[in-house]
Amino acid sequence: LTMYVSAAVGFSSAVIALGEAVIDIMQVLGYLEPFVELMEIPLAENDKGSESIDIIESIEFENVSFKYPKTDRLILDDISFVIEKGQKISIVGLNGAGKSTIVKLICRLYKPDSGKILINKKDIHEYSYKEYLSCISAVFQDYKLFNFSIQENISCKDISEDDPKVKNILDMVSMSKKIESLPNGVKSLFGKEYDEEGVEFSIGQSQKIAIARALYKGSGFVILDEPTSALDPIAEAEIYENFNDLVGDKTAIYISHRMSSSVFCDKILVINEGKIEAFDTHKNLLKDENSLYSKLFTSQAVNYRYEKVMKTYSAVNDIV
Ligand SMILES: Nc1ncnc2c1ncn2[C@@H]1O[C@H](COP(=O)(O)OP(=O)(O)OP(=O)(O)O)[C@@H](O)[C@H]1O
Ligand SMILES: [Mg+2]
Structure with missing residues (x-):
């Protein structure tokens, strides 16, 4: 009987611990979808880190390569880049390029197969998961209210x-x-x-609620994987411009599907089939009109009624 009782107690406390861990993850990831993917997170694996973390000074990908578990295709292929505190970075690339995967790795949903992700020059997996998550606010692409x-x-x-x-x-x-x-x-x-x-809510209104959630958390590092939903392009540009104002001097990563946020970011990381094609300012990237960025930007800008968008942005930034 004692054995059964202790097994039952052990089991229920394990369930409680699992429940608490899931709640922590939900609090940082908020609207992560699909949940199936969330349930696959190896929690025990993530529980190993014990280092303390408070303010994020730098985020660095050092030769990161990654395949999803049980698949063969390299989704990220030798990715290296550095983001300093306070910088606003936009990640752009075609569908399936690997943008959201970068965010998932930062949130420790998966581990790189090779290379390292360093925050404050230390491997992110060395930090206590709970403390680590409290430093990051992420709005996922397919968030759910x-x-x-x-x-x-x-x-x-x-x-x-x-x-x-x-x-x-x-x-x-x-x-x-x-x-x-x-x-x-x-x-x-x-x-x-x-x-x-x-x-x-309308799509735009739900998006605002998702953004409100990220802001409520008040962490110094914000990640916004823009939904691909068919929002009116001008409304979308306005939402992200406002978001950028609200983000203030926090460090931010925007995954920009329709380039709506790339114009006001400090630097743009262009991802092409899992590799870094460029990491530079909007102004510099537009200089080569044959670059992937120029092509993405011009094709999107046509949809955006270019002049109106540029007028909105030129007040914010010295573009063109
Ligand atoms: N859980 C998963 N298991 C296996 N493969 C996956 C998984 N999630 C994504 N992939 C694959 O990894 C590649 C990169 O996906 P990712 O979601 O990072 O692209 P993305 O750049 O965010 O694209 P989009 O612009 O459409 O959001 C795609 O080919 C995708 O099919
Ligand atoms: Mg994506």
């Missing part, structure tokens, strides 16, 4: 009182009016699956 209240979706906390910080952030992402117009305000449930009175 949960069927909880708006407030809970933003804070990732189970709170019943109004949280003034949530209201503040809703203001920053221009969603206060919309939320205040709802009968239950920030306590309105998201989605109609469990509550007929639940609120539904």
